[in-house]
Amino acid sequence: LVVNLDRFRSVNEALGHRAGDQVLVAVARRLAHACRTSDSVTRFGGDEFVLVAEDIDTVENVRRVATRVLDSLATPVVVDGSELYLGASIGVAVSGRDTPDAAEQAADLLRDAETAMHSAKAAGRGVIAVFEPPMHDDVTSRLARTTALRRAVARGELRLQYQPIFTCRDDGIRGVEALVRWEDPERGVIPPSGFLDLAEDSGVILEIGAWVLDEACRQAALWQSIAPPGFHVHVNLSARQLGDPGAVALVRYALDRHDVMPGQLCLEVSERSLDADPEAAGRALAELAEMGVAVAIDGFGASHSMLASVQRVPLGALKIDRFLTSRLPSDDKTMALVRGIVALAGALGLDTVAQGVETVEQRQAVIDLGCDAYQGYLRARPGAAAVVTALLEDVRSRQGSHLTVVRLGDKD
Numbered sequence: 001l002v003v004n005l006d007r008f009r010s011v012n013e014a015l016g017h018r019a020g021d022q023v024l025v026a027v028a029r030r031l032a033h034a035c036r037t038s039d040s041v042t043r044f045g046g047d048e049f050v051l052v053a054e055d056i057d058t059v060e061n062v063r064r065v066a067t068r069v070l071d072s073l074a075t076p077v078v079v080d081g082s083e084l085y086l087g088a089s090i091g092v093a094v095s096g097r098d099t100p101d102a103a104e105q106a107a108d109l110l111r112d113a114e115t116a117m118h119s120a121k122a123a124g125r126g127v128i129a130v131f132e133p134p135m136h137d138d139v140t141s142r143l144a145r146t147t148a149l150r151r152a153v154a155r156g157e158l159r160l161q162y163q164p165i166f167t168c169r170d171d172g173i174r175g176v177e178a179l180v181r182w183e184d185p186e187r188g189v190i191p192p193s194g195f196l197d198l199a200e201d202s203g204v205i206l207e208i209g210a211w212v213l214d215e216a217c218r219q220a221a222l223w224q225s226i227a228p229p230g231f232h233v234h235v236n237l238s239a240r241q242l243g244d245p246g247a248v249a250l251v252r253y254a255l256d257r258h259d260v261m262p263g264q265l266c267l268e269v270s271e272r273s274l275d276a277d278p279e280a281a282g283r284a285l286a287e288l289a290e291m292g293v294a295v296a297i298d299g300f301g302a303s304h305s306m307l308a309s310v311q312r313v314p315l316g317a318l319k320i321d322r323f324l325t326s327r328l329p330s331d332d333k334t335m336a337l338v339r340g341i342v343a344l345a346g347a348l349g350l351d352t353v354a355q356g357v358e359t360v361e362q363r364q365a366v367i368d369l370g371c372d373a374y375q376g377y378l379r380a381r382p383g384a385a386a387v388v389t390a391l392l393e394d395v396r397s398r399q400g401s402h403l404t405v406v407r408l409g410d411k412d
Contacts (some may be wrong), residue, residue: 001051002032002113006087008047010243010277011079019079026077027086034072035065050110059094059130066090066128066296091117093131093408096379115139122201139330146202149182149195153207157183161382164391165353165375168366173395174353177234178216179382180208206351209241213254217265219385221258233260236268236298239276248287262292266316270298274309282312289314299355301341311347318345320371322356329365340387343368 005027012020024043030043031049036041040052053065067322069090076083093112095105109244112131118139152158162176182190199205213235220233241247255262267288274281274297285295297309302321320341327334338354345352354366357376366374 001053001062001069002044002110002117003049003051003157004117004121005047005073007084007277008086010280011084011086015082016077023077023084023086026079027073030070030072034068034364039065042340050113050399056094059092061258062092062094062270063128063130066092070126070128080191080374087126089120089125089232090128091115091120092128093130105374134364142198142202145195145198146204146401148184149202149204149227150207152182152184153204153211157185158208158211159183160212160219160385162219162385162388163375163382164380164388165373166379167373168371173228173391175234176388177375178211178212178219178380196238199345200240203240205238205240205243210254211240212236213250214257216259217260218266218409220260222385223389223392224260226389226396228392228395231268233264234266234268234296236270237273238402239270241278242269242284243275243280245282248291251288251293252291262288263294266294266296268296268298268319269313271302271309275312278312285313296299296312296353301337308342315348317351317353317372319353319355320366324378325354325356325362325366325374325376326358329368335365335369338366338371346370 008020008023011023024047028041028043028049031051035041035051035053038054042050043397044050051065051069053062056062056065073086073088076085091113093109094118095109111331112135115135116129116131119135120127123129159181160178162179164173165175165177166172167174180192180196182195184190196205196208199208216233216235220227220231224231237247245248251265251267254260255265259387266287269281269285289295294318295314296317297315298319299321300318301324320338320340324334326340329335329336342352351372352370354362354371354374355376357363357366357374357378359378359398362376363374363378
């Protein structure tokens, strides 16, 4: 069994390596206590442990051992007065053959258990995965796609498109959301849904996120001469980006590099980004807010736990999830829910932006419910920066010095 701790990195980042060492000692003791006296437990490296359980005749019995391990980590580890909830993902491999080469057999078992552990990680925290041969194919395919994605970043195959956001008050331009695309020479244009999850799991998202932030700020600087007062650039931060120790410095560098004021930037974060490491996310967003950068929650209303995020994050806007918008105006319960979100936002002094508006009826519904702005295919699909430039120039020529607010972003 390969046991990988789920939230160990945040311990080192928040409390230091001394605290991290104390956690590893505590975890090792719990694992030893959860196993049989005939089993072996060793720290394999970093936050990973290997458990060897001999003389077990069925996979179900191995699962029982793995379940005891998970149960042993369910209670918090206390370090310097802080309660730390860790949990683990476990990969299991069972020897199905005898071979005179014991080292080869051990290496194969360890490789298969590692593969199963990564499968458990992909399925979510606190998961036990038993190795199956198709997992090797998945790993090989994932490695090839990750390599191709890294190559795409290095070769400059990423592009940003922009989808305008319109005000509900007068249907003027409020902003645009930047959407990253991968222009693969062989497969054509790949949308974010085709590679961002892979980028997040593999860590390539840090490179992609840095490029998107820099490119969005570069374009914002080009639009400053024709943009309205209060112009904002919206850029989405993933869970891994938000938890990275260099996140704040990266944002500051992009702003300084392109001479963009912090007040012109708004970062969009999802529930997943906030829940991955709430403490680290809270610290980073608080620093950014102190700099003058605005923060918006993306996909608000998709989960009830979003309400907790409103309390702990310095916000400027709520972006109502497209699933809710798609049910307007025919579903009375959804109408009531969106009305409640708008009221909550108003009470907290936050703007509301309805995502995914695709019909005239949906547009009228979000207007009637009191939303501040909307975006969707009804008015504009994502397009090149030149399309937005022409739109802004047209608005300026028609309105003279009276301009509306524009915002940008980066997300699927």
